Amino acid sequence: MLRGPLAIFKRDFKKFLSNPFIIMMTLFMPIMYLIIFGSAMGGTISHIPVGVVQEVPPYQDTPLFTNASYQLNHISQGSENDAEKQLDVTLYTDEVQAKQDLQDGKISAVIVFPSSVSNDNAVRVYVDSSDSITPPLVEGAVTSVLEQLGAHNPIIIDKIYGDITYLQFFGVGVIMMAIFTSTMFGGGIALIKDRENGIHEGYLVTPVKRSSIVMGIISSGTVRAFIAGFTIFWIDLLITGITLQSFQDFLLVLLVILIACMGVTSLVVSFASRFSSQQEYSSVIAFFNLMLFMTSGAFYPVIGMPGWLRWITVINPEYYGIHALRSIILRNQGFNVIGIDLIALLIFSSVMIILGIVTFRRTLE
């Protein structure tokens, strides 16, 4: 009576054991979740770049400015180690310049101290409200420093991009996620299916070049990912209530989505040109999905990640994609800010396309 179920069990289990790669990935995934997700989300935020400037004229530094700047720059995050200080203070002499740097995303906040002839003696804090995590921290740091110094200046907070909710912050990241999931199912899986079914033997004997095969797959994957990303972009606008400032912004968003699709698809396809089992491929891609999405800053600002994890963001196409999208959608910034993201994405895509072509097996071996 039990022979049937046992036979099925045995068959299934044998298959499971015969594929050590899958066993490894099964165990590896949760561990990586623990390490990456835990580190990315739970890390204490340190080294927030802030600009500190004093109102002018007159051009003499007040004691409050000097002391507060020093104190702000030496807020320790638990340990005495300098590497863990909370704020990285840059002193500005020109308030306009400081605000410009804030606009361009070079710093997260500008703290303006009153001059000796100020009317209200208020300390003004300009924060980058497109980032939902750092503004409260900067605000808290300023408050505590003023308290330590016994100063009773009022603090005025200016959210330079207005009130931006976490939903809106995260929503932009979800556009990137849509791109990635669509490439997971679309990009390159056709190549692997061909290999699994032996269909590739048919077209490998035709004059078609391997670059043609890889480029064809990448372009079809890119278009599919673009459709997914574009759809989610609209849904995102509807759900989170973000409005774009101009038609030019809209076009920029499309450009960024397209280039990001190309980057992510070529990454995935460069893997597909090597794998021959759907199962192995999916588990590797799922792993990459996790790595890249967690470190992309979609959930949590990159600034909150430990240093080793932040290195991954440097080669993470999603980081550049999300950064560019946030710059346009939430901060209304232009090419001067996102240019570097686009260049990084294009370099990344090119490297991956070349890698995909070079590693593509033209023979059956």
Next chain:
Amino acid sequence: MHLFGQKKDPVPAPQTSPELPKEAAGNATPQPDRQTGWSTAGDSAIIRIDHLSKVFASKTKTVTAVNDVSFEVKRGEIFGLLGANGAGKSTLIRILTTLLSPTSGQAFVNNYDITQDPEKIREIIGVCAQNYTSDSELTAYDNLEFYGKLENVPDSILQDRIWELLKMAGLADRAYMPVGTFSGGMKRKLEIVRAFIHRPLILFLDEPTIGLDPEARREVWQQIMMLNRENTTIILTTHYMDEAEKLCDRIAFVEKGRLIALDTMENLRKLIPAGDLIEIGIDHMDPRAEEELRSVPLVNAVSVVEHKIMISATNGSEAILSILALFEKFQIPVSSLSIRSPSLEDIFIYLTGKGLDNGNGEGNDAPGPGRKR
């Protein structure tokens, strides 16, 4: 239309270097005459294989799928590669079609080196692989269109060509149905017509009729012969004796990766020393006649079983005249007469000591390039 495809006239065996095996499989490495072989290669030989070997190495064992094979395929012929499962036929085809690289040795297809100029070779060959390689999610038309484009068939003629091929395969009414819904025979026919969508110079057919019913096989044979009339060189692998016998101008026997014989059907028959089998039905036998029969030239053996005389003769049709004259002389009435040439199967058994289908094919199965790495 010739049903069962009449056998083509065998090309006369080349007298210079017929590449006959010396004896049995063991040391039979044919050594084509370098001088003549090379100098005439340009016009007569379309494929030249020179000491080609392929070894598959895995953790557990190494298998020599192709072992020091040398031969030539002539322009315009139908060349048969015959051997049991796992004899190395498909591996050889895959090497020649640039899907695998040889472990050692050289091969030239239309004077292109398979390792140096694989792109050039891919442009002139058409391949029908042993397993189905059509995309089952696409329709028959889409599959042909896809391959037409990959094979650089000009767009201006592609559509007409596709319909021509679909009609040839009898699939015109199913052009827009997914290939996944086709029967095995339909799929196979689609594969075969797809292989020559671009009118290749050389067509490789790896077990083209495997799993087909007799009628479908005949249709495939007709297609093959029709193509050959259009000067396509065809390299065919099969383990069906009758197929090779009907279609092929020359046949190469492959056994455990080695080439053990290569010649026309007619010359291969001569390999069997027993020769043709002659059966004569009689009422009675004169012992004197029997004695004299044994001394007839060309006759190798005679045995009398009741009302039947079995004679094996080196050249049956020639010997039969003198045999019948002898019967006339002794006034023995002949009630029936049959001459049977040895079949390919007989030759194969003679050469290898075992049959094709029940050989140790499975045990010797070359692993081939696995799908898993």
